Amino acid sequence: MHRFGIVGLPQSGKTTVFNAVTGAHGDTSFYHVGEHVSHGVVTVPDERLDALAKVLQPKEVIPSRLEFEDIGGVFAQLSGAERSGRGTAELRGVDAILMVLRAFESDYVPEVLGGVDPAREYAAMSQDLLLADLEVIEGRLETLERDLRKATPEREALLHEQQVLARCRRAVEREQRLQTVGLAGADEKLLRSYAFLTLKPRLCVLNIGEDRIADPPVPEALAGLRPAPVPMCAELEMELMDLEEDERAAFMQDAGLEEMSAGRIIGACREALGLRTFFTAVSDKLQAWGIEGGMTAPQAAGKVHSDMEHGFIRAEVVGFQEVLACGGFKEARSAGRLRMEGRDYEVQDGDLITFHFSR
Ligand SMILES: Nc1nc2c(ncn2[C@@H]2O[C@H](COP(=O)(O)OP(=O)(O)O)[C@@H](O)[C@H]2O)c(=O)[nH]1
Numbered sequence: 487m488h489r490f491g492i493v494g495l496p497q498s499g500k501t502t503v504f505n506a507v508t509g510a511h512g513d514t515s516f517y518h519v520g521e522h523v524s525h526g527v528v529t530v531p532d533e534r535l536d537a538l539a540k541v542l543q544p545k546e547v548i549p550s551r552l553e554f555e556d557i558g559g560v561f562a563q564l565s566g567a568e569r570s571g572r573g574t575a576e577l578r579g580v581d582a583i584l585m586v587l588r589a590f591e592s593d594y595v596p597e598v599l600g601g602v603d604p605a606r607e608y609a610a611m612s613q614d615l616l617l618a619d620l621e622v623i624e625g626r627l628e629t630l631e632r633d634l635r636k637a638t639p640e641r642e643a644l645l646h647e648q649q650v651l652a653r654c655r656r657a658v659e660r661e662q663r664l665q666t667v668g669l670a671g672a673d674e675k676l677l678r679s680y681a682f683l684t685l686k687p688r689l690c691v692l693n694i695g696e697d698r699i700a701d702p703p704v705p706e707a708l709a710g711l712r713p714a715p716v717p718m719c720a721e722l723e724m725e726l727m728d729l730e731e732d733e734r735a736a737f738m739q740d741a742g743l744e745e746m747s748a749g750r751i752i753g754a755c756r757e758a759l760g761l762r763t764f765f766t767a768v769s770d771k772l773q774a775w776g777i778e779g780g781m782t783a784p785q786a787a788g789k790v791h792s793d794m795e796h797g798f799i800r801a802e803v804v805g806f807q808e809v810l811a812c813g814g815f816k817e818a819r820s821a822g823r824l825r826m827e828g829r830d831y832e833v834q835d836g837d838l839i840t841f842h843f844s845r
Pocket residue numbers: 494495496497498499500501502503513514515516518590591592595693694695696719720721722
């Protein structure tokens with residue numbers, strides 16, 4: 487399951503967004519500083535899964551899921567406090583970063599940066615993430631220098647690591663995210679081992695006021711971000727989560743809210759990671775799986791079970807449209823629509839896959 491860490495300045499509405507997306511009830515009283523990390527899981531809505539379920543009639547349908555973590559305190563230093571080591575460590579473990587930017591006016595919620603300025607919040611947080619990475623780079627470079635003064639059989643490898651990190655330091659000093667350094671293969675793996683924060687994909691939620699639902703203000707400086715920032719009136723949507731369906735619909739109409747934002751946030755999360763979906767249908771269980779684009783069939787099998795990756799023999803693949811068009815899996819097989827694919831096959835969005843493996 488892919489994990490998203492929710493970060494933002496104090497009072498930006500992190501917990502409110504977290505509650506609004508996951509249906510949780512985290513503390514949003516404005517004096518509350520989250521010291522612990524809350525976890526919440528959401529299922530990914532998928533019309534293809536629903537359509538397949540209609541045709542295949544499995545006993546059980548399991549959508550893919552995303553996990554969100556409300557991480558308090560990471561950017562506390564921007565408001566004068568210490569950086570929270572715990573929050574930073576937690577953030578290193580996530581797959582992508584969801585930044586909540588305050589775009590709502592309020593008479594009672596304190597403005598941490600002395601005004602409502604989401605573009606500045608974004609810049610300040612980007613800066614903070616770069617600084618956190620710079621600390622790691624410099625710490626490691628110092629250790630390397632010390633180790634290289636001694637005789638060591640790993641000299642070549644350490645020298646190479648030093649070069650890679652020096653390149654990273656130059657990028658960070660120019661305020662470029664490590665994601666833009668463009669390392670590949672073993673060097674990229676090396677970078678991943680540090681869990682750098684600016685190597686992680688990110689997306690923004692603009693927490694807007696109720697009065698701006700009809701025309702959400704997206705600052706020019708953020709308009710070019712991909713995925714595009716998702717505007718959401720988090721406070722309203724959090725309250726709507728607790729209502730019954732018909733009551734909710736009435737309130738939404740009053741507020742001019744056409745749909746809840748969770749769907750668009752989930753879409754942006756998937757876009758940030760470049761996720762694709764494949765399906766499995768084994769022993770009456772139809773299941774959707776989210777994987778990063780570019781994964782091969784054995785890697786995808788590994789998402790289902792590690793034994794299936796290690797013992798991978800081949801994958802029997804059929805596009806979900808073909809199953810729908812033929813009216814069933816057996817029907818698609820009889821019509822010759824199933825393909826046998828090997829180890830190098832790159833899984834495509836919408837594939838229904840049967841993995842063959844040895845135990
Ligand atoms: N007026 C208004 N207040 C909001 C909105 N979103 C959050 N708040 C309030 O802002 C305060 C801080 O929200 P919270 O989610 O706890 O922020 P966090 O510190 O980032 O977790 C709370 O009092 C919320 O009720 C919003 O869209 N409009």
